Amino acid sequence: MSQFLGPQTKLAELHVHLGSSVDPAVMWEISHAQGIKLPTKNYWQFVDMITVSPSKVKSFEDYLKMFKWTELIQSSPLAIEQSVYHTIAGAYRKNNITLLELRFNPMKRNRGGEQDLDQIMMAAIRGIDRSSLEYPVRTGLIICFDRTFNHAQNEILLEKALRYQSRGVVGIDIAGPSNKKFRYAECKDLYERARKAGLGLTVHAGEDEGHNSVRDVIEHLEPDRIGHGVRSIENDKTLEMVRSRGITLEVCPSSNLNTRVIKGVGHMKQVFRALDSHHIKYTINTDGPEMLITNLRGEIDFLLRNGILDEEGVLRANKYAFAATFIK
Numbered sequence: 272m273s274q275f276l277g278p279q280t281k282l283a284e285l286h287v288h289l290g291s292s293v294d295p296a297v298m299w300e301i302s303h304a305q306g307i308k309l310p311t312k313n314y315w316q317f318v319d320m321i322t323v324s325p326s327k328v329k330s331f332e333d334y335l336k337m338f339k340w341t342e343l344i345q346s347s348p349l350a351i352e353q354s355v356y357h358t359i360a361g362a363y364r365k366n367n368i369t370l371l372e373l374r375f376n377p378m379k380r381n382r383g384g385e386q387d388l389d390q391i392m393m394a395a396i397r398g399i400d401r402s403s404l405e406y407p408v409r410t411g412l413i414i415c416f417d418r419t420f421n422h423a424q425n426e427i428l429l430e431k432a433l434r435y436q437s438r439g440v441v442g443i444d445i446a447g448p449s450n451k452k453f454r455y456a457e458c459k460d461l462y463e464r465a466r467k468a469g470l471g472l473t474v475h476a477g478e479d480e481g482h483n484s485v486r487d488v489i490e491h492l493e494p495d496r497i498g499h500g501v502r503s504i505e506n507d508k509t510l511e512m513v514r515s516r517g518i519t520l521e522v523c524p525s526s527n528l529n530t531r532v533i534k535g536v537g538h539m540k541q542v543f544r545a546l547d548s549h550h551i552k553y554t555i556n557t558d559g560p561e562m563l564i565t566n567l568r569g570e571i572d573f574l575l576r577n578g579i580l581d582e583e584g585v586l587r588a589n590k591y592a593f594a595a596t597f598i599k
């Protein structure tokens with residue numbers, strides 16, 4: 272750990288998916304408490320099933336496949352409350368994260384409509400309430416639309432985000448597997464409604480898809496932030512669009528290495544150099560610490576150790592995270 276980053280340094284993390292941020296031991300307990308039939312024979316095989324390894328994860332799609340299990344295990348009010356609580360508690364205890372934005376798609380956790388969405392939402396809020404009695408973490412929920420959902424389904428998600436805005440929902444996002452038929456423009460009206468209501472807007476782009484996806488979302492959705500967005504560096508004009516609109520990128524280094532979006536340390540250096548030379552604001556995130564076997568301080572150490580960022584750069588990214596939060 273570098274000198275200025277003592278255990279007391281308060282960190283902010285803005286891009287964390289609930290499906291990849293719960294300790295495997297907790298997920299194991301939740302699975303058993305709910306009687307879920309697991310395909311693994313023992314705990315260690317279970318850990319292997321829900322965490323990355325280079326032999327298993329060779330692409331973005333391989334990575335997303337792991338969410339099938341974590342989303343199933345989290346598909347009940349009890350499981351959501353526990354998952355949210357443990358994610359916040361872990362973030363504070365392991366990293367001294369005092370500001371956390373946690374994102375999830377409640378419709379991927381209701382067993383195809385069998386469970387009530389409002390029960391899922393309220394359970395997430397209870398998880399935050401419980402953690403707030405124990406740890407001083409300002410937490411906000413981001414509701415993820417999905418690229419494989421139709422407009423009507425994503426609209427239901429917007430309705431839930433709006434209904435629970437006064438209870439801790441702070442923003443919306445679009446995530447999920449790539450879908451050739453999906454167009455960001457389809458969500459334009461939903462993003463406009465969210466903006467008018469005062470929700471923060473972020474969207475996954477410039478990750479598995481090229482820099483054009485970044486242009487697309489800026490043009491149609493006008494987000495405040497972009498999840499990843501690292502492939503903006505493929506085009507100077509795209510970088511200039513990001514900069515001139517004051518958009519903050521939520522960069523997730525280990526995640527991009529695991530999904531092969533970034534090909535190695537050398538490529539990672541190029542990405543950060545390009546972002547810095549175009550004066551792009553970015554934050555450092557894990558995407559999902561437990562599934563990726565990392566945490567925010569691990570990401571920071573990795574960047575420092577490899578000379579990708581210096582200490583000043585890390586502090587600046589942390590400052591941008593506190594500044595770009597959707598939590599009011």
Ligand SMILES: [Zn+2]
Nearest residue numbers: 288475498558
């Ligand atoms: Zn993500």
